Amino acid sequence: MxxxxxxxxxxxxxxxxxxxxxxxxxxxxxxxxxxxxxxxxxxxxxxxxxxxxxxxxxxxxxxxxxxxxxxxxxxxxxxxxxxxxxxxxxxxxxxxxxxxxxxxxxxxxxxxxxxxxxxxxxxFVPGVPELFRDELAKADLISVPGCMATAAVLALRPLAGLVGPDVQIDARTGSSGSGALAGDGNLHAERSGAMRVFAPVRHRHEAEVSRLTGFDARMTATGVEAVRGVQVVCHATGDADERTVRRAYREHYGGEPFVRIVAHRRGAHRLPDPKLLSGSNYCDVGFAVDGDRITAIAALDNLVKGGAGAAVQCLNVRTGQSETLGLGFPGLHPL
Amino acid sequence: MxxxxxxxxxxxxxxxxxxxxxxxxxxxxxxxxxxxxxxxxxxxxxxxxxxxxxxxxxxxxxxxxxxxxxxxxxxxxxxxxxxxxxxxxxxxxxxxxxxxxxxxxxxxxxxxxxxxxxxxxxxFVPGVPELFRDELAKADLISVPGCMATAAVLALRPLAGLVGPDVQIDARTGSSGSGALAGDGNLHAERSGAMRVFAPVRHRHEAEVSRLTGFDARMTATGVEAVRGVQVVCHATGDADERTVRRAYREHYGGEPFVRIVAHRRGAHRLPDPKLLSGSNYCDVGFAVDGDRITAIAALDNLVKGGAGAAVQCLNVRTGQSETLGLGFPGLHPL
Amino acid sequence: MxxxxxxxxxxxxxxxxxxxxxxxxxxxxxxxxxxxxxxxxxxxxxxxxxxxxxxxxxxxxxxxxxxxxxxxxxxxxxxxxxxxxxxxxxxxxxxxxxxxxxxxxxxxxxxxxxxxxxxxxxxFVPGVPELFRDELAKADLISVPGCMATAAVLALRPLAGLVGPDVQIDARTGSSGSGALAGDGNLHAERSGAMRVFAPVRHRHEAEVSRLTGFDARMTATGVEAVRGVQVVCHATGDADERTVRRAYREHYGGEPFVRIVAHRRGAHRLPDPKLLSGSNYCDVGFAVDGDRITAIAALDNLVKGGAGAAVQCLNVRTGQSETLGLGFPGLHPL
Amino acid sequence: MxxxxxxxxxxxxxxxxxxxxxxxxxxxxxxxxxxxxxxxxxxxxxxxxxxxxxxxxxxxxxxxxxxxxxxxxxxxxxxxxxxxxxxxxxxxxxxxxxxxxxxxxxxxxxxxxxxxxxxxxxxFVPGVPELFRDELAKADLISVPGCMATAAVLALRPLAGLVGPDVQIDARTGSSGSGALAGDGNLHAERSGAMRVFAPVRHRHEAEVSRLTGFDARMTATGVEAVRGVQVVCHATGDADERTVRRAYREHYGGEPFVRIVAHRRGAHRLPDPKLLSGSNYCDVGFAVDGDRITAIAALDNLVKGGAGAAVQCLNVRTGQSETLGLGFPGLHPL
Structure with a gap:
């Protein structure tokens, strides 16, 4: 124990x-x-x-x-x-x-x-088992990335080599990311229903994304109406067609317990949406291709896969337990 | 001017x-x-x-x-x-x-x-033109009632003489009623989506209702997900049938510029809902009868007819201007 | 298995x-x-x-x-x-x-x-283990009550003998109770932020409450902004003081795995709120006393303790398994 | 008349x-x-x-x-x-x-x-008085652009000549843009709280933006929790510093009755947010500069400046009336 x-x-x-x-x-x-x-x-x-x-x-x-x-x-x-x-x-x-x-x-x-x-x-070893599983198994100091960074890193990682170095990330987040201390900006009457671009340029998580993916990442961040949940929409340019991109995602995440590829042709749930993920440790990733533009999308619960869940996943890896232990909650629908 | x-x-x-x-x-x-x-x-x-x-x-x-x-x-x-x-x-x-x-x-x-x-x-003369229009026309000191009190008073007033003295009021309110100063309880992450019974008994507006209607009013108040908007559901007991009740509402409010009777048989908008009233000075009132039980309902925008709008309406009455001046915004649908 | x-x-x-x-x-x-x-x-x-x-x-x-x-x-x-x-x-x-x-x-x-x-x-045996555990252990036909009925029954049951026969129930519900089929009334633009009194009198769950508690229950139901969640606020009249009422709740629910008594003096979470219960099988119950008026409150997730969770709890009882099996998710905060 | x-x-x-x-x-x-x-x-x-x-x-x-x-x-x-x-x-x-x-x-x-x-x-003359005022004054056929197109066009127009031809637009929209007819995707329980990337690439409004601005515009569109409101975040690359950009916006919109420049250094309302604009005909535009990256932001009410309000503004221009007639509602805060 x-x-x-x-x-x-x-x-x-x-x-x-x-x-x-x-x-x-x-x-x-x-x-x-x-x-x-x-x-x-x-x-x-x-x-x-x-x-x-x-x-x-x-x-x-x-x-x-x-x-x-x-x-x-x-x-x-x-x-x-x-x-x-x-x-x-x-x-x-x-x-x-x-x-x-x-x-x-x-x-x-x-x-x-x-x-x-x-x-x-x-x-410190970054707390992203999908990238650093072996290092985490013996790490004594682990640093879990920012919630939007984890989402963007998992969205972008399979595109390395397929797209150019510049990526523009549009991140959206619920209010729980601001923490439990009250301030004027996160008063319910002010924050409810908002689309607040709190970082039009240079959100600090971009530095983590650049470091962990090798891309030159720029991140804009907007608070939208939600308590939990982060979504990133990443724009890149490259020659890869949809089949190639899909194959890259499958190769990276086919065996991952907490990354699901969500990239369907139709339906309200065709692409990653954090609404489905509250309480769960999944990061859903998806993509779409239009000529030379590739859009990669990821969603997660900022307090779970974007924080506490990733930390527990790291504990599991570090202590040699099953990686999914204690992280089985699948999320709710509808919610 | x-x-x-x-x-x-x-x-x-x-x-x-x-x-x-x-x-x-x-x-x-x-x-x-x-x-x-x-x-x-x-x-x-x-x-x-x-x-x-x-x-x-x-x-x-x-x-x-x-x-x-x-x-x-x-x-x-x-x-x-x-x-x-x-x-x-x-x-x-x-x-x-x-x-x-x-x-x-x-x-x-x-x-x-x-x-x-x-x-x-x-x-002080109460700032309810529907009840005190003549007094307000010459009042130097005017006190606008609480938002839930105004709603309940307008819902209940026509029932005087038709129902017994005891009324139970269930009031629901958005978060703007708590004001613009941040506190732990009205942090977005805490308040969003809540159904918070903040006054299970003895909400202070009940004293105003009792005073202004003559009923013995008890009020429970719950914060629900909304920024603006108050709704009261009032329960009373009496012998009046629906036709009698409807006639009473018509007699009271037929000529009122800011009270609408909303009591239809069907449809999503059959009864008063503050969602329609954001920014408007209307108080919508409605009712339903089931044997000896009569349910009276009212809705308003707590910051307008429940506060600033009522105050401007009083200014209009007091200064001899048209009562509706400056108060013409009808509300939005959908919102 | x-x-x-x-x-x-x-x-x-x-x-x-x-x-x-x-x-x-x-x-x-x-x-x-x-x-x-x-x-x-x-x-x-x-x-x-x-x-x-x-x-x-x-x-x-x-x-x-x-x-x-x-x-x-x-x-x-x-x-x-x-x-x-x-x-x-x-x-x-x-x-x-x-x-x-x-x-x-x-x-x-x-x-x-x-x-x-x-x-x-x-x-059929009603699917309320708190009231019919022994009968459910051998029942071949089980009928799970309506979500608002379960909430009201659990709120009111301890008050039997302490208050008079008439109870007025104010029920509030999220939109998932309307089911997964689209209709004009549950379109997002119409339903979002609404306070819609869809049953001003005689909501059908009142008949279940009357049957299962012995009270003469009347129920008003309002749709409020939420997807999941039901809350009932029940008004009764009687002589019991707060201590007596609290004791009654403790006697009924002290040993229940899925009923929590939530009746604190202060704090944003002093009384039952379904916001805390999404995905969980708890029904939280609470109360307040003001002279001869007693307000009883309950909250639950309509799709879990108000439906699927209660059904699984009944399966556990019927098949002789631990009553809490598969029902361990505690709910999320904040959400 | x-x-x-x-x-x-x-x-x-x-x-x-x-x-x-x-x-x-x-x-x-x-x-x-x-x-x-x-x-x-x-x-x-x-x-x-x-x-x-x-x-x-x-x-x-x-x-x-x-x-x-x-x-x-x-x-x-x-x-x-x-x-x-x-x-x-x-x-x-x-x-x-x-x-x-x-x-x-x-x-x-x-x-x-x-x-x-x-x-x-x-x-047809495009229904954008800010760009086609003279033509609209004598047009018999007017076509109001899409809501997100109007927002992006007003955000980007001042940047012509200051940035390169490629712009990436991230558009977010409330649910009223889907219209009043119910479908599975806009059921409240499904749409509430969603971040739904319904057009990961090639949203059709991008063609209007390209046509009206001369840029090569690509647009991603996401449905977020709101009924009304559109926001666009546009990414471009160029050498202009913040002062130059600010001057360009002032030159374009200094005399415009329905475009406000919102680009402050701090505060919850420092950049355009449609939350403030429900019911109003304003399009708020703002920007931020980070090295060679320029982010332009616009917000409007999709049903007003993004539709009916723009149409009435065109009527005013076409019929020689004051351009602001009937469009005076400033929006609500908080909401």
Whole structure:
């Protein structure tokens, strides 16, 4: 039985980690750490966990040793925090943005502050089993990519060699990506029904996509009406016809447990839509070809395959368990 | 030309007052007063007013004299504020809860604090032209009822004498009623898609309904997925058959410019639904009879007929203008 | 291993039955029967089942014997269908409205047609384990109540003896209750954001509530913005204080695996909200007391505890398996 | 007083035309023609027009002469219909797709059928006053562009000469663009919360954009959760810096009554969002620059500036009235 603890356990990613770990037959939860709510019941913050657990949040300084430690803590703060807690666990799986970009100058360009733990930057293995399964099996430091980055990476990876280097990514996201802290912009009356282009250019996840795919990726990001869910539509140029493209996707993902190819000719569900994926660990990928333009599409639940689910998948790989353990929920239709 | 100013102009009711007044041919706006944003452009807070006005928010201590002053300021604070600004205008139209209940003990029961301007309490005329048109025509102090109260009062008024004294009101509301200040509960990810019974018993608007209708009203209130819109479903018991009930509604509202009777036998739009009423000053009322049980239904836009629109309607009555001036927008379908 | 088949498998309840049965360790699916789509893959209609199954829909005349047969077929048609397929399975669990009301005159009053299989009417055991666990353990014919009826029955049952006989129920529901067939009224542009009182009086589920609780129940039903989810707010009158009421709920539901008491003093999640319950088999129940008025509230996912989940729970009880098998999904937050 | 009639008056665009014309001080409505509902009251189909009009739908063969005839009739059917009704009015303003593309081979490529009224194709003036004001002032045949085309054309027009010829357009749309006829894909339970890429490549509006801007436009279109509203995000490449781009927009739109430049540095409303524009005739345009990449954004209400509002604006231009007459509604916030 693996003992796993969660820092940042009161946030949305933290809550999703707790949900998945509580349903995981090979894991027992050590601690759920929260700076805001130490001493409070976990289910008072995550009401979907009522009757699932009597767990109470621990304060950060109460953290004790465990096998796997998840840090679902804020960007910019995690680079200070992580070196301090690293010795508490054999494996640390970080869900923040702080260890995703190995080049500190790139980090600074996208996060606006210098990195303060540069010595760790190139030790982390990206939490994408589809690309780094072997490395993850022995990694002690794992960094789960951003939700839109994971979607775009899985959409684009099969196109390497088939299209030119420039890709334009249009990402759309629900509101849960902004986290559980209230601000004027995510007030319901303001955010409901919005199509808010919050990053017209240079969304920071583009840097991760470029690094993990080799493409020169540009990303625009828009908040649309949804709580969960991310979709990316990626535009590239190349000579490959539809058959070639389909073959490339099949070769990459034919054996993957959590990537489905969704590229049908007709029907309301012919291409990836995150609406189907709430709570599930699938990333659906699809594509369409029009002459020399190739559109690649991916969808996932930002809190699951785009965060907590990918992290648990990494735990499974790292600890030698079945990769799908605890991740069997298929999603709901309709929802 | 009537000169009207708005206090609390940065809130949602304040913004709606400004929208209506900017489109009103008989009014010019004096000042838009805000404690939070003095010196900022009004359209930086109310982006739907871009290209409508170059108005800038004034600080409260910059308030100068005007003909009509609207106070769209918070409950509990307004009872202190209003006596101080009363002399700034010939007529004050208050949209807060502080002058709706003439009995200070009732106020204290529902608002949790003692009233500090009790001498004014029974001077205010309720801002319901359908009930108090003559009084409003000469009123210097007007108090617009709560949005759910207005809906329930208009739904129930025709039933006086036809049903027994006890009425149970089930009110549903969108999120804009909570105002423009962010809090954990109205974060989009929390509030979206919710059915949140925030007042299982004793919603404070029930006291206004009892006062204005003579019924003994009990009100439950639930937040449902919507930004604008209030609907009340009122349950009463009596002997009246459907024809009698319909006649009563016709007698009350046949000549009313802003109350429509919506009680059809079939169709998706057979009964009042606030979805049709966003931006409009209508209150739609309807009913159904089943033996001795009578269900009365009303819907309105909480920010218009449930607030700013009713206030402008009162201004029209008070200043002797056509009652519908500036209030002609009929609502959108579909939306 | 229990062999279970589903008739009406292309509908929303049918799809949810398939999802639950595919994840059930003690069941194998025999056939998924559909009159509309025989020969088509199940996942072309229920896209959340992609990669879960290669099952293909069977035509009704291809139905073969199984252990448990679920009929998720339309009201009025099922009373003709069921007698014909009854011999195909040891146990038939019906999710239609046709065998919920033992009195044929009540059926005719609420469904508008005479019942044509009256000889079966009083053989069916209601699919509410919380009330009929012992009978269900040996029942060959089981009828799952309507979604709003189950919610109201579970909300009201503990109040028997504590309040008077008259209860008024305000039910709210998402759009999936209307089924998977398109009509003008459930077009997205019409239904989105609506508060549609589709049954101002005499919703047919009230007859089930009266029968199963002994109360004289009246039900109003409103469609609100949601796909899944039902909430009922029930108004009753009595002398019991809050402590007595809480004790009654605890006595009834202390040992129930799928009923949670949610009645807190504060917080956005203080009372039952179906938003938390999508995909889960919980029915959350809560209450509030104001003098002699008692408000009881319940929430559930209409397709799970209000339909397919309750049916699987009944299968578990009937076949002597653990009652919670295959029903472990706790729901998502936020969603 | 201009006498205007509407064919296709029972559709969503038809309803919006009626709403705008009823509020237009210089127009009286002649007939509202519907094939589906002749003889029925207009407000039974467009419930927001209750108390606005007693108009009844006419059958198509009852059409009599008027000054301006709007054809809000289906694609592919209108090319047959229009030549037959052309003589009924001095000016015909068509809202269908049939007369937007002057080259019949392009029409056939995008609409899948040969054009049957090719002699009319190059007589129509595009209904974009911002580009064709002088021509519209004397046009007898006007063709209003597609909603996404209008948005993209207004977003891109100022960039001509500043960026290269290739533009990639990512369009997002609400559900009302699919019209008022129910189908499986626009059932609420299916469409709600969706991110549905219904045109991954080659959305037909791209042909209009290419024609009206001179760019080589490619368009992807996605249905997102909204009833009204279209947003386009256009990607282009060029050397212009932000100041140059801003100047170009100002030069084009400084005097335009219905185009606002929304390109701020911060805030939830810094870029165009259709959420603010429901019911209004504004097209908001904005942009951002990142090195050699330029992102242009536009938002509008597909039924107003993307259809009925643009058509009324054309009527105003054509009949020599003030261009803004009847189009004063500014939109709502919050909504």
């Amino acid at each position: 693996i003992r796993a603890s969660v820092m940042g356990a009161a946030g949305y990613l933290g809550g999703e980690l707790l949900r998945l770990l509580l349903g995981h037959p090979g894991v027992e939860i050590g601690q759920a750490v929260s700076t805001r709510f130490p001493g409070r019941r976990v289910d008072s913050v995550h009401p979907n966990l009522r009757a699932q657990t009597d767990l109470v949040f621990s304060a950060p300084d109460e953290l004790v040793r465990c096998d796997v430690l998840f840090t679902a803590t804020p960007h910019r703060a995690t680079m200070t925090l992580l070196p301090r807690v690293r010795e508490k666990a054999g494996t640390v799986i970080d869900l923040s943005g702080d260890f995703r970009l190995p080049d500190p100058s790139v980090y600074e360009r996208y996060y606006g502050v210098p990195h303060t733990a540069t010595e760790l930057l190139d030790v | 009537i000169r009207a100013s708005v206090m609390g102009a940065a809130g949602y009711l304040g913004g709606e007052l400004l929208r209506l007044l900017l489109g009103h041919p008989g009014v010019e706006i004096g000042q838009a007063v805000s404690t939070r944003f003095p010196g900022r452009r009004v359209d930086s807070v109310h982006p739907n007013l871009r290209a409508q006005t170059d108005l800038v928010f004034s600080a409260p201590d910059e308030l100068v004299r005007c003909d009509v002053l609207f106070t769209a300021t918070p409950h509990r604070a307004t009872m202190t504020l209003l006596p101080r600004v009363r002399e700034k205008a010939g007529t004050v139209i208050d949209l807060s809860g502080d002058f709706r209940l003439p009995d200070p003990s009732v106020y204290e029961r529902y608002y949790g604090v003692p009233h500090t301007a009790t001498e004014l309490l029974d001077v | 229990i062999r279970a088949s589903v008739m009406g498998a292309a509908g929303y309840l049918g799809g949810e039955l398939l999802r639950l049965l595919l994840g059930h360790p003690g069941v194998e699916i025999g056939q998924a029967v559909s009159t509309r789509f025989p020969g088509r893959r199940v996942d072309s209609v229920h896209p959340n089942l992609r990669a879960q199954t290669d099952l293909v829909f069977s035509a009704p005349d291809e139905l073969v014997r199984c252990d448990v047969l679920f009929t998720a077929t339309p009201h009025r048609a099922t009373m003709t269908l069921l007698p014909r397929v009854r011999e195909k399975a040891g146990t038939v669990i019906d999710l239609s409205g046709d065998f919920r009301l033992p009195d044929p005159s009540v059926y005719e009053r609420y469904y508008g047609v005479p019942h044509t299989a009256t000889e079966l009417l009083d053989v | 201009i006498r205007a009639s509407v064919m296709g008056a029972a559709g969503y665009l038809g309803g919006e035309l009626l709403r705008l014309l009823l509020g237009h001080p210089g127009v009286e409505i002649g007939q509202a023609v519907s094939t589906r509902f002749p003889g029925r009251r207009v407000d039974s189909v467009h419930p927001n027009l209750r108390a606005q009009t007693d108009l009844v739908f006419s059958a198509p063969d009852e059409l009599v002469r008027c000054d301006v005839l709007f054809t809000a009739t289906p694609h592919r059917a209108t090319m047959t219909l229009l030549p037959r009704v052309r003589e009924k009015a001095g000016t015909v303003i068509d809202l269908s797709g049939d007369f937007r593309l002057p080259d019949p081979s392009v029409y056939e490529r995008y609409y899948g059928v040969p054009h049957t009224a090719t002699e009319l194709l190059d007589v």
